[in-house]
Amino acid sequence: MLLKIGRIVGVTGGIIGVILIPMITHGYLFAQTFAMIGDAFSRLGNLFLGVPEQEKMSESNIKQQLILLLAAFLFSVLGIVGSIIAKNRPKLGSTFIYLAAIGGFVCTLENYFLVPGILLLMAGTMILVDLADPESKKRTETNTKVDVTDQKDKKV
Numbered sequence: 001m002l003l004k005i006g007r008i009v010g011v012t013g014g015i016i017g018v019i020l021i022p023m024i025t026h027g028y029l030f031a032q033t034f035a036m037i038g039d040a041f042s043r044l045g046n047l048f049l050g051v052p053e054q055e056k057m058s059e060s061n062i063k064q065q066l067i068l069l070l071a072a073f074l075f076s077v078l079g080i081v082g083s084i085i086a087k088n089r090p091k092l093g094s095t096f097i098y099l100a101a102i103g104g105f106v107c108t109l110e111n112y113f114l115v116p117g118i119l120l121l122m123a124g125t126m127i128l129v130d131l132a133d134p135e136s137k138k139r140t141e142t143n144t145k146v147d148v149t150d151q152k153d154k155k156v
Contacts, residue, residue: 002133003090006126008096010083013119017076019103021069024112068107075103079120090127095126 079100086093101120104113 002126002130003086004088006123006130007083007086007093009119009126010086010093011080013116013123014076014080014083014100015076016119017079017113017116018073020116021073021076022111024069024102050130068109069112072104072107072113075100075107076116079116079123083123086127090131094124094127097127153155 019139082093082096082100084093085096097120101117101124104120105117107113
């Protein structure tokens, strides 16, 4: 049961990340554009007033932030893939989900990935707890045996 819930929560967290990161990136670019325009007017005013020039905004910082947001987007996609894989291979799926959550937190370094990251961590934990449950293992083994038997009957 936790496997199904974990998969749903994982897909939800990944989708929220996939939707949220482009919105943040667009807003970040929009804000940086206005900051550069404001910086240009400030420099022009300082030139006429004779005020010493201040530091200008670093374009490499903007590019670095955008690359990190793109990586967070890809980690969200990895979380969705992990949730889908978790049906057949729960250990691999939960590993992908944990990598997506931790990678998203590291890439954004701010609260951008807070909701998707928490949902992905919860999903990975639910899937691992479901793996540790002995009843879940029995259900999985029973389903596997039934599938094998069905395949033998089809061949005959």
